[in-house]
Amino acid sequence: MATIAEKWVEQGLQQGLQQGLQQGLQQGLQRGLLSGIEVALDIRFGRKGLDLLPEICKIEDLDVLRAIHQGVKTVSTLEELRSIYQR
Secondary structure, three states: OOOHHHHHHHHHHHHHHHHHHHHHHHHHHHHHHHHHHHHHHHHHHOHHHHOOHHHHOOOOOHHHHHHHHHHHHHOOOHHHHHHHHOO
């Protein structure tokens, strides 16, 4: 029979594992989106498009990164793209 302390330790481990998995998933999604954005910027706008990458890489909000990823397909100019994340 487990003691109360052992139960707390087990519960803490489970919570830590869950938080770690969630953080890892978010980081993986972020890296994947950034990679896709990089390729799309290069294809659509060349070197000038890639010049935006340092400022886009600072964005951690996955919804904003998804909007950029979608937007790079439809915008006509880099300023239009920039307006997506500089609201």
